[in-house]
Amino acid sequence: MADTASNETPNGTATGSTSGGTTSEKPNATQALKDNVIKFANDAGEKAKGYAEDGKSRAGTALDELAKMLQDAAGTVDEKVGEQYGQYARSAADAVANFSGALKEKQVDDIIDDAREFVKKSPAVAIGTAAAIGFVLARLVKAGLDGQADKESDKPSTDTKA
Numbered sequence: 001m002a003d004t005a006s007n008e009t010p011n012g013t014a015t016g017s018t019s020g021g022t023t024s025e026k027p028n029a030t031q032a033l034k035d036n037v038i039k040f041a042n043d044a045g046e047k048a049k050g051y052a053e054d055g056k057s058r059a060g061t062a063l064d065e066l067a068k069m070l071q072d073a074a075g076t077v078d079e080k081v082g083e084q085y086g087q088y089a090r091s092a093a094d095a096v097a098n099f100s101g102a103l104k105e106k107q108v109d110d111i112i113d114d115a116r117e118f119v120k121k122s123p124a125v126a127i128g129t130a131a132a133i134g135f136v137l138a139r140l141v142k143a144g145l146d147g148q149a150d151k152e153s154d155k156p157s158t159d160t161k162a
Contacts, residue, residue, distance in 0.1 A: 052108040063100035067093045 070093035078086035103111070119126040 049108055056108060060100050060104045063096055067097040070096060
């Protein structure tokens with residue numbers, strides 16, 4: 001009989017390595033894949049946050065411009081309709097300016113959390129708002145496409161008839 005070497009520890013468990021080391025390579029490859037997926041997800045999250053910050057900044061700027069426009073229009077409303085209605089325009093301008101300031105002060109994560117809480121508290125309002133925004137966006141896109149088609153049909157024809 002041939003002698004077989006067995007490496008046993010004092011508690012009776014065998015030690016040793018498997019041939020070729022393939023068992024230890026599989027977990028390493030799996031771990032590397034997991035690490036790459038996590039890195040990709042983190043990078044995507046960071047890019048999304050960057051885009052959200054940019055969007056937040058643009059929205060704040062647009063809201064500031066809207067508030068200024070409403071404030072400027074308040075004087076015209078005073079003259080044409082009456083001071084009471086001009087005051088409504090000023091109040092609207094102040095509300096838009098305050099909202100813009102609050103938006104600029106908040107972090108993107110806070111805005112997302114606020115949106116989640118709003119949806120949890122008022123799902124019907126959130127669904128209705130989403131439907132209304134979708135309807136408006138669809139109309140804007142359709143109007144843009146219709147306007148583009150009108151522009152193309154207004155172009156002079158290059159066909160010459162003799």
